[in-house]
Amino acid sequence: MANAACSGGDAGIALTLEEERMPNGIKNGIPRRRQICLAVAVIGATAAATACGSSSSVKSTGAAASTAVSIGTNADPAAFGYDPAALSGGGETTFWQGLYSSLFTTTSVGAVEPQLATSYTFNADKTVLTLQLRQGVKFTDGTTLTSTLVKQNLDRRSDPTLGAYGMFAAGGTAAIVSVAAPSPSTVVITFAKSQASAPSLLADDAGRIVGGKAIANPKSLMTQPDGSGPYTLSASGTVKGSSYTLAKNTSAWDASSFPYSRVVFKVLQDSQTMANALVSGQVQVAQLDPSVISFVKSKDSVVEFAGTIYASPLFDKLGKTSEPFASVKVRQALSMAVNRAAIAKLHPGAVATASFFPPGTQGYDSNLDTTYAYNPAKAKRLLAEAGYPHGFSFSVITVGPQMDTDLQALQQDWQAIDVHMTIQHATSYAEGLQAQSTTPIGYNDFTIGRDPLGFVNAFLLGGTFNPQHATDAQITSALQVAESEGGNSDTAALKSLDDAVVNEGWMFTFYAQPAEIGYDSSQVQVPKSSGASVFPLLSSVAPAGA
Template identity: 30%
Template sequence: MSQHHPRRRARGSRRRVASALIAAVVGATGLAACGGSASSGAGSDGTLTIALPLKPQSLDPGKNGNGGQNIVQWLSYEPLIRLNSDGSLSPGLATEWGYVGEGNKAFEMKIRTDAEFADGTPVTAESVAATINHYIANPGPLSHFMTGVESAKATDEQTVAVTLNAPNPILPVVFSQSSNWGNVISPAGLADPSKLTTETHGAGAYVLDTAQTVDGDHYTFVPNDNYWNPDAIHWEKVVVRVLPDANAALQALKSGQIQVDMNSQGDIVSQARKAGGVDIAEGPGFVQALFLMDRAGELTEALGDVRVRRALNHAVDRKAIAAALGGDFTPTAQIAPVGTDGHDEALDETYAYDPDLARELLAEAGYADGFEIDALSMSLFQTDTLAQAVASQLEEVGVTVRLKSIGADLNQLIADMATKEYAAVFFNAGTNMFTNALQNFASPASPLNPFASKGEEVIGAFEAMAAAPEEEVPAAAVALNRAVVEQAWFVPLVQTPAYAFARGIGSFGDVGNAGALDVLSWTPAS
């Protein structure tokens, strides 16, 4: 395990681990060196106000999902490792980390000795190991990223050893804030986990002010007097507001009601560009797709035939859908977005729009008269609009899609997928290829893979990437993406960059892979 320095590791060959999850914005915090104690901010009272498109699934880091909603943890829980917007990794509570031996099956971290939880309790190797073991014993929406992780143990006062029973090459990201599992919980929080849903028990820069918080509407954070790096605290107060309407959020930004808009969708970016004084951060985004979850035909027999899945891909007019959505949407036939390690431009030519070929493939598979699919959709990111367009196009080749929209309730979406009563779901895919796979089709623990997909071509390519030496990872990532496209496990449709809008913020920075943002680097504009 080599010495780690801020902003150095993860460039070049280590950049492959700078990935996170699906859709929206995944934030990262930097070791900001400017400022000192909390200073006056964009508001007269030194308040930073941030808009989210949906409420967090939970204040408990182990029960929350990914994307912008877990900014409540980014503010209040210090991660072991920080994923930065430039793709690098830097120290959080861990000052050094790395794999031990070969095969990505053993991992060690050195824990800093100058950190305390918000309640004043010292952060120790024992508390870090206890947190990891708590997450293992209490699965949550993102447990699939812990694939292979068996246990954690403090081997001395500073060292935590993580044991795996299967290769997992992305543990630096797993133990970052982007996957939640790097968020270390205090002994008091672990002693009574029920408190984690209403209070924060971390070692982060801020703590939740429960008296100024209304769940589902707004969450208020104040500085943590025990934070190990006080130079990173720039605000007297941080308020996270839930504003589901993207246009309303942009208007709130323009009028000064908020300073950061994380409900910054591709269809309104042109409006933001026209607005004076709005800073726009952009980065690798996400792919919107029809996830054919029932790939073995357990519920909908037709989907077990690759000819049928390929027919569905030929039946959609991606260019027309992208044009109808407007904004910065572009057509794509792969689930790896531009800017990620699995992306291969040639794969976008795999499925030309050809309804006649789609009908021929369906007839060859024995479905000349078509079939029906029960599918889920949601209101965020114009997904319902997208789903209706796809359903109309599939109807033209004889395939009927019965849609159910869950609105903006991700908990309901997860619950509905778990019933295995829906063969498909319209959702987002993104990030570098290994995390993309774990999230979307390779892990039976993922909510997006309720049918526990199997298939020698795809799973074999996934396993090859899991154990690949670092220098072979780029080729393995493309090979995995190619296998997914050839087996047509998805109907990819359109992609858009990730965006975040700001006004009155200094050091706003860029959007990194999977939407990473350097939240603790944000300062009041001078």
Template identity: 30%
Template structure:
């Protein structure tokens, strides 16, 4: 099976984006500030599981494929590919004449170096499990690479379109090494790295040698972490920022009245949930996990913390992800929660801790709401919002599951490959226990593991749909989580800014960023 992408299509897309800016509008090179709700934890896209981080790294890195703003796969550094009948061998044609920002050539050898690096377990990269299906990478010619998989893997091209599958300059990797490359990124993207002050900003500047002619259209971008909702909104209103995401939900009506701003509300595939450490009491008891689910009013949470810009979760995988299986929202019944706690041996409740993966104002509201709800059934929680370093050390890289300190964990996830494999496997497969991936519930069910594994190998839509549905139903029976809400994406920008999009997974596309005069 051969898949070829037309360069005319890419040109037409770019031209359409240019023309849509309006007659008479011209562009001037400018400085742009983007205010985001958190900070990048690394600048190595292969060593992060956070969407915000990859949004930043996409400034200077590109992959063979990418997603458009609707999560449709598009060619980037690849121009086409073919797949063997057994689904194991992918021959990928590469774009010619592309240079890395250090002046070296992008070619098949660069592809091999990058994928050999991430699939080497000794490098201990966070994205190892995303690419460990690769058996070998071979250079066919400078403009063609052959990738052989260990077994058929239906969503392989989607995985290559994920922002983590970036092409890093082999020369830079040789110069800086596996760890230090995180501070010295060199890619083929529209912007070159300038400076990173971890708590303050990441700054990038226009790459004059960028292969896509006419881009980028601005001189530089400063990515600025601003955790406080009100501060982000204020920066936008005073002109200190040109774009802000996420916007404070409670201020949307006010911001929409500002004639200098555009407010955009769009669907997302970001689900917020609580995970329970099932290796630890009392969360090893299904009745306790059921009780917590009954004790939380998801409708009220959507109103209180998200000002209505969210809806109760309907299962484990949200609508909009391929092979999502819609299930009923767990009902709110505090009396049933108290009854179950009593049956489990906790008639007076218990004490525990709830960590949040984020320090944003909305996250703080969410965990405070959960604290208040659970207190009504006797569960007393101590709250802590984790900084990125704490999150990495205490949760994501905890070396021994038996001694991991996480108990209840408020987090969120979006399947940035657009399909259910990456919504389930990194979070709920046994192989995904930290420090490998993000199964912070330490959940393990052989039936679920087998269903996910079978679905990975399948290339038949009907079969995959059935397998993923069975897996999602079993997970909801076991309740390693309390699925909470699926939020909407709310962003705002100065009217002079165009070409910046929040994608359904919460990533940000700045490939066509421009400022009008």
């Protein structure tokens, strides 16, 4: 997640006061603006990366750059401690990749593969998943990976503060009925209903396992991590909230997959400073705000990660923080009142869309752009039918001013139908995260990626975007059909799910735009994403030519 060099867009989470992520995590969908903006600075043997300066700085050569790398983030990845289940899916996911291994992982080609698990099988109706675990995996506390430890981790699913587990809790969309450990290396997970995408749901953040001592004393994770990943936290190189130094754990089971002996995560901010840091050579990889793309392209390379939408997730489905949001007609009215084409024009390369699944991804339904075309007159009629002929008011809370351009456009459109949104700025990132349970909607960018069903299960229904654990018959039915048919390959089923999400107003999408990652090709390889995140895989951050 993450002051010196980060994308302005990345700093701007928006949550509403009457919104967005608490430590209740996001897995892959991730809000790019509020997710961590990544800037990678290669630290040479003779000179460490300095504070980000102006674009006129002399570009470093990056000699002897293979020993350490520094990653800039626009928010504190350990704001709520070091429990990977507490805060997930944002830029902190790259941070967690260094400290923790997961039961499954999403690769750079979007495939879900076993990680701490080595193999898995389903029963006939896919309600029972049996895992075989990797042997000899050690945690930083000295304990060993066993089926009992995995069970103890997953048995924390009833804890409402662990957002990555929200979908697994009783009543969740992927509720786990029981976890058994019939042998030291075998885990049997029984779900309340068929879960063909269970490996995907247990991949990355939701599948990260903490060590035995952390299970015995969970409060210890507030001050130190306890994982089996390729790195350990260096206390001497860490200043909480400012920088985090990870030292290579050469005895880790997957240590060879990570090329650097040291990784430093620096908490940074501001889109132009981030761009300046990249072009001056102080960082070698950076997630960029669209406003600085042209500047960076004139001096460095840029790679696009597709599948990103800019949207408002609905947090308050029940009208507890703002009564009008309990009405589907009110949600549809808000969607129809937005001039998406005008907002998209504010962002070079953006495409206006109302579809939850963005253009170019499985399930994209262009018909939704017609259904929710700009029509303030119809929006006002829907408000009247819902019992709000004179509109209503609510507030949105955002971290930093970077989201204001879009929010002000929405504010103007909604004011035209007598819906008044007040834009407030959180005094801290933590305050912004904590606004999730007290606000009706959020605003940010989210990457649907190659696993739309996983996104829906993990975030829209089961995690951060659904703190009330609300249900919706149309969405649930469409999801069940998609999961029982061809999963992420069934375009027709995914379109039906897309329609249900949008028609029920659980996500207000306004435009789609690729996430752009700037990098110095003379220093590092092209960064890779899992396709389900706008953040590079930590293992893909490697010296050029390696």
